[in-house]
Amino acid sequence: MSAITTRRIPAVVTLLALLALTACAVSPGHATHARQFTAAQPTPSAPAPTPSASPSATAKPAFKSLAWYVSQVPTFPEAPQPQPVPLPTTGSAPFWHRLPTDQKVAFITIDDGGLARPPGVIDFIWEARIPVTMFLNSPAAAEHTDYFRQIEAVGGIVENHTINHNSLAGRSYDYQKQEICGAADRLEGLFGKRPTLFRPPFGEHDSTTLKAAHDCGAKAVFHWTETVHEGKVRYQTPEKVIQPGDVLLMHFRPALMDDLLAALKAIHRAGLTPALLEQYVR
């Protein structure tokens, strides 16, 4: 079943999305998508009317329709050329709340995958060129692979969030490795690429987590600096403004469209541009 063929979206978008899916089938790696995505990001091909364009009443998109969400997305400064951050060679993955960078970018991450998967998100990500990293639990990824593959096809990247979503802090190395490597193995099997980033459930971790994550192929372990829920950004830092390198956390929940839009507006207010985490951690 393909939601692409059933959703009512402009034909050109359908064609482009299908082309992207075709490219995915031919070349399962992510580099193609990422390059295509980055090149397209500053100038979305779909004309996105802005509120200031004052369209006539009849042309105004229906509230909370896909066109409405796209119309609400601010125009961002062009993303800088990514400068990947140095990674430690200690045998453990680094743990970061925000990416250590001064570049004027922030990162959108979406977690879990089992609770809700709003179908409009796929087109929204495509039309607004939203860079997203998905930290998935492997059973949810296995059960809803088609959905996450479609987000991959429009530029999203799948990363690791364990199998069972249990807190890892204080657990044995063997337990943590099973949760992290087990999910990485499954995600690699489903999506053709082994995750390179890891987010521990609830952000709870210890030094064993960072060692196990490294041993399972993770280059970095990420917490977050803001959460977004039901269209509201909650800052975890005293500045109450998004900083360069900040990582915004949201979830696959029913209000994900609102959460994405709220994150984009907050990033724009801070004078930053959304970027893809994987282009900075290589």
Ligand SMILES: [Zn+2]
């Ligand atoms: Zn989670």
